[in-house]
Amino acid sequence: MNENLTPQDVVIPLILLLSHTLLAIIVIARRGLREREPRVFVIYLACAAVWLLASSQNGLVGIWPAIPWQRVAVYALIVTGVLFWDFARAFLRGRSLVAGWVPAGVAVVGLALSDGGLFVVPPVQLPGGTRTLSGEELVSLLSAAIAALYAVTAIVTTLVEYVRRPSPLHRNRILYWWLSTLALVAGLALVFSPSEPLDLPGVGFHWLGGALLVYTIMQPQLPNIGTGLRGAVRYVLVTLLPTALALGAGLGAIYIGSQTPGSPLQVTENLLLGGAIAGGFVFLFYRPLSKLTHRAANRLLFGHSYETQAVVREYGQAVTQTLSLDEMAATAMETIDRALGIRHGALLVVEESSHSEWWLQVVGAGEVELEQESLVLSAGTPLADWLVKRGDPLHQYTLDVDPRFASMDDDERQAWRQLGMEVFFPIRKSDSFVGLLALGLRRSRRPYSTAELSLLETLADQTAVALENASLFDNAQRRAEQLALLNEIGQVITTSLDLAPALDLITDRTGSAFPGATGFIFLADDSEGGLVLESTFGRDAPKAKVVRVKTEQGLVGWVVAQKRAIVVPDPSRDSRYSKKIEGKLAPEAKSALCVPIVSQQEVIGAILLASPSRTALGPAELNLLDSIATFASIAIDNARQVAAREDSLRKQVAALRIEIDGIKRTEHVAEITDTDY
The missing domain is CATH 1.20.1070 (Rhopdopsin 7-helix transmembrane proteins)
Structure with missing residues (x-):
């Protein structure tokens, strides 16, 4: 050392x-x-x-x-x-x-x-030779x-x-x-x-x-640095400016009084009296000047130009007067925009729910282009615990950086990020989670303050009842459209005894009912067993080719074996998924539905529906597809019965022809044997 x-x-x-x-x-x-x-x-x-x-x-x-x-x-x-x-x-x-x-x-x-x-x-010599x-x-x-x-x-x-x-x-x-x-x-x-x-x-x-x-x-x-600096400036303004104005007014009054003939201040230079007058002015005018300064500073520094009670009253009246979900979302966003100046927003409405999942439909996103128009909340995940159990507002920033959300799946994180929202407010009714109020950035690019977040939580609470009524109305309209679709399919089935036109109509209408999805209809093969692909439809549907499915092979085989309809949020991660079947038919599928076609307690086929969107296919879509499968079973059963009858008639005709030919031959032989020759 x-x-x-x-x-x-x-x-x-x-x-x-x-x-x-x-x-x-x-x-x-x-x-x-x-x-x-x-x-x-x-x-x-x-x-x-x-x-x-x-x-x-x-x-x-x-x-x-x-x-x-x-x-x-x-x-x-x-x-x-x-x-x-x-x-x-x-x-x-x-x-x-x-x-x-x-x-x-x-x-x-x-x-x-x-x-x-x-x-x-x-060694290297520096330019100029001054040093090496x-x-x-x-x-x-x-x-x-x-x-x-x-x-x-x-x-x-x-x-x-x-x-x-x-x-x-x-x-x-x-x-x-x-x-x-x-x-x-x-x-x-x-x-x-x-x-x-x-x-x-x-x-x-x-x-x-x-x-x-x-x-x-x-x-x-x-803590936000910009908000802290603006808060410090506001504190200085609210503290010093009213005092300076009131004190200046008092000193001005003293000066004017001292220059006025006959005024007591003209004949005396009593500092105590002058100080008392100045202090009186400060006492009288400080509070009203402080309120005015505070209000002006809030508007200038934070953009606060609204009255909280007025916004709550206007919002409540606006959302309760609409029944359509789209109109309600548009009305809600317009009201919030006038108060806070937001760029965009949307409502995320619970369409279907179970003990393990909530399916959310995005309503009123406006001009924002969405990769997925619905989202899934899975119970037990950090996101569901925050929004459903805690019921606290959640910033997209928190999703991005908070370690508590580090375990989120990349696809799930991207699905929420693509909404382009800044903050999400849970909407609850009687302790039930019914949706989210999602808001984008403010036009001023300033963060939402604590007071603004509190106001928006109040507005989210007011949305609950109106959202329930609008959801019921929207569901009734959707159900009416589905019934019209099923009625149209039923009419064709009852008037057509041929399987081909019936299947063509079913595939056409099903493709229209599920835009963006690709569908496949499998029918039972009585000769070789299992199922064979009969037809395809929908988005980028490949041409029908020979695809055989054994019982319990892939999603289709499992549905046929179990006679149960299923919703698959992520097919590639499902244990029943088969690369040889679903992997070849719909390699980009992020969600899928599969329902059996049952006739007289026997499975005669299956319908597979796949979508590149993770949340496009859910329980509501499964109910509609199951109803379509019921009509398909009637069409297939009718066609098969007609085909069986036609086959039976053909056999009978063939037998009659054989019998007639035999009688004719017998008569011909008898004629020959009965002659004189």
Whole structure:
């Protein structure tokens, strides 16, 4: 150990090591290492600590002089730079790019080869010949340049994401990342400055940046920086401006009075009296001026230009006067838009529900192009627990960054993200979950304040009764349309005794009833057993080809064997799914229905319906398809009976012909034998 070490030479590295260790322990204790973001951050902290300790001017160099700390610092700096970039991507929920590690990998391999003596980095003379950089200095500069390149790339990446993401909550989180980075860089600049008194403040700044970054990772619900600044400005305005105005009015009154002939203030310079008059003005005018200032500040800084009671009253009257779900959604969004200035919104109405799932229909999305017009909430998932059990508002930002939703399926997360909404408010009636009020970004791009969220929760509660009435009306209309469809199919079936036209009508009407889906009708094969594909219909329907299905093979075989209709939210993950049948017929299916065609307790076929949308086919669609299958069984049964009768008649005719031919031959022989010859 170097005997010339000062206490500060030992304390600074020790503080750096302990501070980074403490931050890593906090992250591991609260978040663990299963997720990529905390895992990369902990590794970054470890590498950053090694680099800082190895780069300290005395510190470890004096404690363990045998270790080549300068070379360790070069390696650690490169790795720290690439980890900082990778952490920025993990922070933004981006995937790790292997290609991004290539420059750092090449640099580390080159250093290792140089240290192994395979080649020597030559000195380089600077332009002008003023100085020559040694090989060691050149390596240090190159490592610093590589680390700086990764740091700049990370900053540019966050800047691009800040511009690309319109959500104020996502932008606020990126602002915290920038503040943390600024504190880290400022701390490093102070630690490595030539002035020794700046070492401890530099360590403090650096640790503060790390602590703020840890807080950003640990706390999904971050206080909004913009809202905090506007709140501080409002506090200053509301506190100081009314006082200044009231005091100015009092002083003005004193001045005017002192200039007025005969006024008591003209003949006296009593400061106590002047102070009492000014204080009286402040007492009289402070409260009304404070209210006016508060209202003006709210409108100017937060965009509050509505009366809460008036909005609640107007909204309640508007939604209760409509019966159609589409009209109700449009009315609700218009009312909320006038008050808060929202870009768009929608109602998510529970169409069907069971003990394990809620099927939500998106109503009133307007001009937003949706990949899926319905969603599924599955019981036991974090999303269902939050919305159904807790009944709390949920921001899309929370879905994206909160660790409690890390286990969500990517398809499910994308299904909610494609709605383009900012916040979801559960709608409940008598403790029953009936839907969601979904709202997009505000036109001002400001986040929803606490008061606005409370107002919107009240509006969501008012929506419950109106939503139930509108749902009943909408269901009645849909049922009437389904009955008209079934009636049309029934009329054709009763007037047609041929299977081909009956199946053509069934496939045509079924395809119209389920737009975007592809259907397949299988019929029993009495000669070879099992089922054979008879016809196809719907979206991108392939041409009918010879496809045979054995009993209990695939979804179709299972339905035939069990004589049960099924809803399959994700066919490829269902144990009954067959790649040889459903995989070939509908490879892009994300949801499916399959119903048996039953006649006189005997399964004579099946109908398979597949959709590329995960939520397009649910219990309501299953009921309609089951009814269609019933009519199909009647058509098939009638056609088969007619075919059987025709076959019987043909056999009878053939038998009669044979019998007639026999009689004729007998008579002909008798004629021949009865002649004189």
